[in-house]
Amino acid sequence: MTAQTRSPQPLTVPAADLVLAQTRPVPTDFVLGAATAAYQIEGARHEDGRTDSIWDTFSHAPGAVVDGDTGDVACEHYHRYAADVALMKSLGLQSYRFSTSWDRVCPDGGAVNAKGLDFYERLVDSLLEAGIAPWLTLYHWDLPQALEDRGGWTSRETVDRFVDYSLAVHDRLGDRVRTWTTLNEPFCAAFLGYTAGMHAPGRTSPADGLAAAHHLMLAHGRVVQELRARDASLELGLTLNFTVADPLDPSDPRDVDAARRVDAQMNRIFLDPVFRGAYPADLLDDVRHLGLEDHIMDGDLEVISTPIDVLGVNYYNGEAIGHEPPAAARADSLNGGRFTRSPFPAADDSHRHPRGLPVTAMDWEIQPEGLTRLLVRLHEEYAGPAGVTLHVTENGAAFDDAPDEDGFVDDRGRTAYVRSHLGAILDAVDAGVPVRGYFYWSLLDNFEWAWGYAKRFGIVRVDYDTQVRTPKASALDYARIIATRRLPTPWADLDATGDGDEPAGESTT
Numbered sequence: 001m002t003a004q005t006r007s008p009q010p011l012t013v014p015a016a017d018l019v020l021a022q023t024r025p026v027p028t029d030f031v032l033g034a035a036t037a038a039y040q041i042e043g044a045r046h047e048d049g050r051t052d053s054i055w056d057t058f059s060h061a062p063g064a065v066v067d068g069d070t071g072d073v074a075c076e077h078y079h080r081y082a083a084d085v086a087l088m089k090s091l092g093l094q095s096y097r098f099s100t101s102w103d104r105v106c107p108d109g110g111a112v113n114a115k116g117l118d119f120y121e122r123l124v125d126s127l128l129e130a131g132i133a134p135w136l137t138l139y140h141w142d143l144p145q146a147l148e149d150r151g152g153w154t155s156r157e158t159v160d161r162f163v164d165y166s167l168a169v170h171d172r173l174g175d176r177v178r179t180w181t182t183l184n185e186p187f188c189a190a191f192l193g194y195t196a197g198m199h200a201p202g203r204t205s206p207a208d209g210l211a212a213a214h215h216l217m218l219a220h221g222r223v224v225q226e227l228r229a230r231d232a233s234l235e236l237g238l239t240l241n242f243t244v245a246d247p248l249d250p251s252d253p254r255d256v257d258a259a260r261r262v263d264a265q266m267n268r269i270f271l272d273p274v275f276r277g278a279y280p281a282d283l284l285d286d287v288r289h290l291g292l293e294d295h296i297m298d299g300d301l302e303v304i305s306t307p308i309d310v311l312g313v314n315y316y317n318g319e320a321i322g323h324e325p326p327a328a329a330r331a332d333s334l335n336g337g338r339f340t341r342s343p344f345p346a347a348d349d350s351h352r353h354p355r356g357l358p359v360t361a362m363d364w365e366i367q368p369e370g371l372t373r374l375l376v377r378l379h380e381e382y383a384g385p386a387g388v389t390l391h392v393t394e395n396g397a398a399f400d401d402a403p404d405e406d407g408f409v410d411d412r413g414r415t416a417y418v419r420s421h422l423g424a425i426l427d428a429v430d431a432g433v434p435v436r437g438y439f440y441w442s443l444l445d446n447f448e449w450a451w452g453y454a455k456r457f458g459i460v461r462v463d464y465d466t467q468v469r470t471p472k473a474s475a476l477d478y479a480r481i482i483a484t485r486r487l488p489t490p491w492a493d494l495d496a497t498g499d500g501d502e503p504a505g506e507s508t509t
Helices: 054-059 077-091 114-129 157-173 186-194 206-230 253-276 281-286 300-304 368-386 412-430 473-484
Strands: 023-025 031-035 095-099 133-139 179-184 235-242 245-247 310-315 319-322 351-353 389-394 435-441 460-462 469-471 486-488
Touching: 031 133, 031 389, 031 473, 077 114, 077 469, 077 473, 095 435, 114 133, 114 157, 133 157, 133 206, 157 206, 179 186, 179 206, 179 310, 186 206, 186 235, 186 253, 206 235, 206 253, 206 300, 235 253, 235 389, 245 253, 253 281, 253 300, 253 319, 253 368, 310 368, 368 389, 368 412, 412 435, 412 473, 412 486, 469 473, 473 486
Parallel strands: 031 095, 031 435, 095 133, 133 179, 179 235, 235 310, 245 319, 310 389, 389 435
Antiparallel strands: 023 486, 319 351, 460 469
């Protein structure tokens, strides 16, 4: 099958004298790419030996996903990968971050499925032929359901099965893929899935979330050790999602403690074991009643702190945290009548407060300067002393995109979002932080987890009825940035009124 791609205008590079004066240079060695995840785009649920993951089960549960959407078909990338790679090449992407599906490679967490590996071999070869560097993530939340039935990430057996699966992928692709990340966002996998009940597998246990978090990190360390022993030249690491938790009132010790808890239970719970070989003392105090230390066996932290080469930084927004809930809390439209709870195992008195910043369709505040502060902190406190490079491996925005009659989306808000966050990264670079690259999330509109197809993050619009791909204005702008190595200011040449404010007709809500 061949994917149809509709391009509303040629991907041309403006002449040098037309490059906007309001620009700043992008370093020539700074990698610009895009990212996706297997379950969100591949489809082909039961083809060529693939069996169900926890997301197959969860998405088919009544009320779990908005509109009852599933990833059964998604973007049909399994059949349309060649055209999707051609699309990436037309945009000039330098690297493509994707995940392999555990359920394709080792169905039910068991024996290796050659047909599953055949697909990823075809994908990687197509990327290399197109001059696009593959960046492989081994786990983006699609745990085989058969393993969940035996305890999932609360069981140490899952660690062993993850090592088996990872080595099977390396057996086939190790000679062509140089950058390997073990996990994507273990916070979401552990705490949205096992504590909040918002993501698969839908458990609502603080204790289970902590057990899952520890075993995820143990699995990470084990795979880094195994891959390092096989090939010392590989670039190895993991990707974490971060928030910048600011106390709502810095003079109120209750708000300061609320923000500390969020920082400990989202950021430092993963950073400190990797970089310092220990869990933060204040975190252990916060969760002592929940049994985390019962799962920490002798030698675990030494494994988890195995040196890495690269830390992937996923950033979408920061938060103002107060000890009391905001006066007007947004209703949760995701639980479909099911019980859900805070993802933080021991932060019941920590609440997000709006600050009057513009927001995306996810109700996430747009805060580029938070990314600068985050990168500076990560470099100074963690990555820099360890000699670990930083890449922003996810950053993006969902807006309520409205296509014209040709399917084209003039998404000025997303275009400005990308520019402003790239600018925030360059601000960090100017401050001495050696950030090496940026991957926009996501290349394609796709299955957005519990939001189904209701939220669109892509720079390429996908018509889910026809599977036609149409690059949005943001994609064309990103292509020009890549080609010219020049970053325009956020609203330069986007605002029809010329006043620098948000363009007419573009909503950030």
